[in-house]
Amino acid sequence: MRYTKTVLVMSVVILIVIFFSKCFEDNSQKTKDPRGEQYAGMSTCVGCHQKIAASFPHTNHYKTSSAINSSLLKKIADTSKKYFYYMDSSHVRLEENNNVFFQALFVKDAKETSRRFDISFGSAEKAQTYGSWDGDQLFQLPLTYYSGMNTWANSPGFPTNHPKFDRLIINGCFQCHATYIAKEDVPSGPLSVRDKFYPGTLIYGIDCERCHGPAAAHVKFQQENPLVKTAKYITGIKSLSRQQQLDVCATCHSGNDRSAQRSIFSFIPGDTLANFYFPEFGFGSMNNSQADVHGRQMQLLQSSKCFQQTNMTCGTCHNPHEPQRNNNSVFISKCMNCHQQSAHAEGFMKKMEQTKNNAELEKISCVTCHMPLQTSKLISFKDGTAAKNLPYYLRTHRIAVYK
Ligand code: HEC
Ligand code: HEC
Ligand code: HEC
Ligand code: HEC
Ligand code: HEC
Ligand code: HEC
Ligand code: HEC
Structure with a gap:
């Protein structure tokens, strides 16, 4: 009698444990994105955007x-x-x-x-x-x-x-x-x-929705309407104004010396970045062409004629979904999209066409001469005996003629 009672109590205990562990399981499956329900998380993009989702994890953003x-x-x-x-x-x-x-x-x-x-x-x-x-x-x-x-x-x-x-x-x-x-x-x-x-x-x-904004509604709609091949409930960055497109990148590529009114975590495409900071008064603000090469690609690019005389955005040269570093021929072709009329550039193109090796290409690349590596004034390292400054090189985005 005692024995069956113990068995009964034990079974009830086990059932309760199973019941609660199931509850927790369900809870953890429904774990919400910490940013809020509007966000879907990167794993949900994979099924429909396979090519982008395959290359993106190889980028330095990710x-x-x-x-x-x-x-x-x-x-x-x-x-x-x-x-x-x-x-x-x-x-x-x-x-x-x-x-x-x-x-x-x-x-x-x-x-x-x-x-x-x-x-x-x-x-x-x-x-x-x-x-x-x-x-x-x-x-x-x-x-x-x-x-x-x-x-x-x-x-x-x-x-x-x-x-x-x-x-x-x-x-x-x-x-x-x-x-x-x-x-x-x-x-x-x-x-x-x-x-x-x-x-x-x-x-x-940095995940997809950091640049594209919350996408849960987009995911839900496209999943429920698999025959619809156009996008809903997501902002097409290409359809934005030039300044809005630039701001998507400038949130992190224009330095952090301004005082913030709002967290840039909440920036979504279509927002105006200037509204995230308190206005600057006086002449204290940065002279673009003097901006440091670390973290200020936006200001430096703005000080270039290529930028000032065209509708160029960061996307003119960069594909944010793919690793592009050291891919000289890709970048050179971007310059040549606009500089075919330059006899000087054409001359270099001829030489480059005969060069197959990427390292050789680098020596005569437009980028080497017109966007040279420069040392950051903000960041430098000390060597193992704290005696020497090791320079920190970055590529300037002030595209110009350098000595
Ligand atoms: C059920 C399928 C599906 C899922 C899941 C999905 N998308 Fe899409 N998405 C589409 C379709 C269809 C289009 C329109 C065709 C295209 O541009 O590829 C699209 C287009 C887009 C566009 C371009 C919008 C434009 O107008 O230029 C972006 C950005 C985008 N999706 C982001 C995402 C992100 C981020 C995720 C994950 C959080 C995601 N999508 C998940 C189906 C999906
Ligand atoms: C660093 C910012 C950034 C990140 C991170 C990013 N994107 Fe994009 N994405 C862009 C920009 C900018 C464009 C517009 C490209 C253009 O101007 O051609 C774009 C365009 C798109 C498009 C439509 C055009 C196309 O290329 O097919 C889709 C779909 C898309 N992104 C999906 C994704 C997905 C999915 C991820 C994550 C795996 C992702 N993006 C991560 C910035 C980003
Ligand atoms: C959320 C902040 C953030 C946003 C938004 C962002 N970036 Fe970046 N970007 C970074 C950081 C941080 C790095 C440094 C990555 C690393 O650790 O190497 C970086 C690196 C890069 C690199 C160098 C990649 C490499 O191969 O080393 C390029 C190019 C770049 N960003 C372009 C863009 C463009 C274009 C956009 C807009 C479409 C953009 N970024 C938007 C933060 C951002
Ligand atoms: C306003 C945006 C911004 C802030 C704030 C910021 N970074 Fe960065 N960081 C970048 C960008 C953009 C790059 C890459 C390009 C460059 O250096 O211009 C970078 C590069 C780096 C790199 C080198 C990555 C590589 O391998 O190329 C490290 C390490 C780093 N940051 C650490 C930090 C730490 C730690 C902090 C906080 C004290 C910080 N960053 C604050 C934007 C930022
Ligand atoms: C969207 C078109 C466009 C792209 C892409 C472009 N440029 Fe330019 N660039 C121009 C225009 C327009 C000018 C001003 C007229 C001129 O000098 O030809 C210019 C001017 C220049 C100048 C002269 C600068 C000066 O201060 O006198 C150099 C050097 C240059 N570009 C190099 C490059 C290089 C290198 C690339 C690739 C990394 C490039 N450009 C990409 C449009 C472009
Ligand atoms: C070895 C360094 C070097 C390389 C490589 C180089 N340039 Fe130049 N570039 C110069 C110098 C120096 C000047 C200014 C003197 C002159 O006009 O010849 C110049 C001038 C220019 C100008 C303004 C004058 C003009 O002719 O239109 C443009 C635009 C330009 N380069 C684009 C390019 C492009 C695009 C490439 C790559 C296909 C390239 N350069 C490769 C050094 C270089
Ligand atoms: C005219 C073409 C062009 C445009 C426009 C352009 N970039 Fe670049 N960017 C380059 C080239 C070329 C490199 C060098 C790539 C390499 O070293 O492999 C580069 C490198 C970078 C790097 C890495 C810096 C380093 O020193 O390693 C960052 C970050 C970056 N770009 C951000 C941006 C942002 C943000 C914008 C828009 C404000 C932008 N770029 C616009 C051509 C461009």
């Missing part, structure tokens, strides 16, 4: 932030020097324990602190810097990987006399390098606030 990819980090760590010495002769060194990576501070060869790599910012095309979570705060790690020299350097703007483990990563980094993270302003002192992040809402990389 890769510009991610959870730590331990095999990539291992590769980087294995081929580069793994430490950096500060002027106070302490050093920070990379450590690995079962595929988990740390940056550890050593003073006189004794380990003082160690922080885990949690997030990477930057695709590592040129550089990659890292964040380490502590509750709802994210700290930037002192060492940044600098691809140009395959070396670990002091993170840009960090002091070189001693290592720094207490720099907070701010919302701005996410606004340009991720699709979304929710945050709140909380007091951090009598007169200051800090970002309190909700790490569970983070969507890494």
